[in-house]
Amino acid sequence: MKKYKGLLLDLDGTMYRGNEVIQEAPFFVEECRKRGIPYVFLTNNSSKQPVQVADKLNGMGIHALPEQVYTSSMAAAAYIQRKFSEPNVFMIGEEGLESALLAGGATLTEENADVVVVGIDRELSYDKLRKAALNIQNGAAFVSTNKDRAIPTEEGMLPGNGAVTEAIALTAGISPVYVGKPEALIVEEALEVLGVSKEEALLVGDNYETDISAGIYAGVDTLMVETGATSFEDLNEVESQPTYKVKKLDEWTFS
Amino acid sequence: MKKYKGLLLDLDGTMYRGNEVIQEAPFFVEECRKRGIPYVFLTNNSSKQPVQVADKLNGMGIHALPEQVYTSSMAAAAYIQRKFSEPNVFMIGEEGLESALLAGGATLTEENADVVVVGIDRELSYDKLRKAALNIQNGAAFVSTNKDRAIPTEEGMLPGNGAVTEAIALTAGISPVYVGKPEALIVEEALEVLGVSKEEALLVGDNYETDISAGIYAGVDTLMVETGATSFEDLNEVESQPTYKVKKLDEWTFS
Structure with a gap:
């Protein structure tokens, strides 16, 4: 087995389920630390700031620093920063997206936006949808943090940012x-934070549609763990397979 | 030309554009009245009550009684009334939908709904989307007043009920x-209000995708007027043509 120099770790379904830690996750992350393998948590959740994500992980016994968290909000801000200098941005989103945009030099605006960015927003209103649509019709670029249609929760699937x-x-x-x-x-973007090339990295996740596909599209090896969205049986339906798969993270052998 | 015994008349693009009457419309409707041809206004707008629609038309010099207005909210309420007896309904919508549902014997509820009905709602929130999605996941039937993606306005296209x-x-x-x-x-449903059979009716509208297609699907003859959404040129792209087409309503000859 290849010796990887850096790991990209998914959160929901891989490290925890909702507010419950996945039993094998803390040990897995601890092994990375002991062996000096850098890791970054990679999440589509655009609502939280890195420090909040790190706090949650640490509370579950998973060692995480804020600078080891990379969110879709940070990816959106980085993308916008490369394309526009000091842009005016109309945002639908929560504090995670707002802080990433402001850190990236954006100015938030309601009208005459250069860019419209959409992330999950539990304060969504018709007026926000209206302003987003009008700014886009008036020429603003249109960026969205992720296409997840629904968010799995204990009460059921809630409206996701993709919807x-x-x-x-x-x-x-x-x-x-x-x-x-x-x-x-x-x-x-996360590989840059991690400081390794795509050939040296392994992406670990539970969801074929998001995690494993992201690795495949980016040319990064993948490890699928069967503790979340995708079952081994589901993999019969797809053409490109994950590089590795395990039922639980404790089956993984670090080489 | 066939002698029609009842007319179904579209509103936006046919009778008016926004708050501006289309010049030929009042005379056209007056001709129907003089000749004793019954007519009903047929609109996808679910937000208004019939009396409000009639008031707007009368204010433009177009003779209209509330009972001559048939909205998508009324169609939704009629559909639900036929399928369910005294249903509990979770509604996203405005007063037009609310009054139609209540008149149809529905009880409005937030949870444990038998039916979720969605119409245009300028007070839309994430919480409303969430409740709609959860009620549907819990087994509620899912009804929507119309699939119009966007509402044309002076400021641009605004989010429509279909979106x-x-x-x-x-x-x-x-x-x-x-x-x-x-x-x-x-x-x-509107033909029942009008009291004529589909073979005796003519549907008049400007929009091929909504008006003319509705007539074609329902087996009702159609008259397309080129004062709104669809141009004669656009008709080159479609297979089923309107029965008749005129540039303006004053070109129509009543037989």
Whole structure:
């Protein structure tokens, strides 16, 4: 087995389920630390700031620093920063997206935006949808943190950012640039934070549609763990397979 | 030319554009009255009550009684009333939908709904989308007033009911029953109000995708007027043509 120099670790379904740690996860991350293998947590959740994500992980016994967290909000901000200098941005989103945009030099605005960015927003309103659609029709670029249609929770599937983004796209008649998993973009950005090349990295996740596909699109080896969204049986339906698969993370042998 | 015994008249693009009357419309409707041809206004707008629609038309010099207005909200309420007896309904919508549902014997609820009905709602929130998606996942039927993706206004295209409905459908993984144009259902309901058979009726509208298609699906003859959404040139792209077409309503000869 190849010796990997850096790991990209998914969160929900891989490290925890909702507010419950997945039993094998803390030991797996601890092994990385002991062996001096750098790791970064890679999440499509755009609502939280890195420090909040790190706090949650540490509370579950998983060692995490804020600088080891890379969110789809950070990928969106990085993408915008490369394309525009000091842009005016109309944002639908929560504090995770807002702080990433401001850190990237953006100015938030309601009108005459250069860019419209859409992330999950539990304060979504018709007026926000309206402003997003109008700014896009007036020429703003259209960026969305991720295309996840629904968020799995204990009460059921809740509206995901992909579903809300689609409503705006249907209104404006324009498709967005997505930056979150399964897009290669977020993986490439996270590799820069990790400081390793794509050939040296392993992406670990439970969801074929987002995690494993992101690795495949970005040319990064993948390890699928069967503790979340995708079962081994589901893999019969897909052409490109993960590089490795394990039922639980404790089956993985670090080489 | 066939002598029609009843007319179904579209509103936006046919009778008016926004708040501006289309010049030939009042005379056209007056001719119907003089000749004793009954007519009903048929609209996908689910937000208004019939009396409000009639008031607007009368204010433009177009003679209209509330009972001559048939909205997609009324079609939704009629559909639900036929399928369910005294249903509990979770509604996203405005007063037009609310009054139609209550008149149809529905009880409005937030949880444990038998039916989720979605119409345009300028007070839309994430919480409303969430409740709609959860009720549908818990087994509620899913009905939407219409699939119009966007609403044309002076400031641009605003989010339409079809775009919002699609966000809920993507979240719940279930497609709705649409009742508004171009569905045959709303035409059939309106024909009952009009009191004529489909062979005796003519549907007049500007929009091929909604009005003319509704007539075609319902087996009703159609007259397309080129004062709104669809141009004669656009008709080169479609297979089923309107029965008649005129540039303006004053070109129509009543037989």
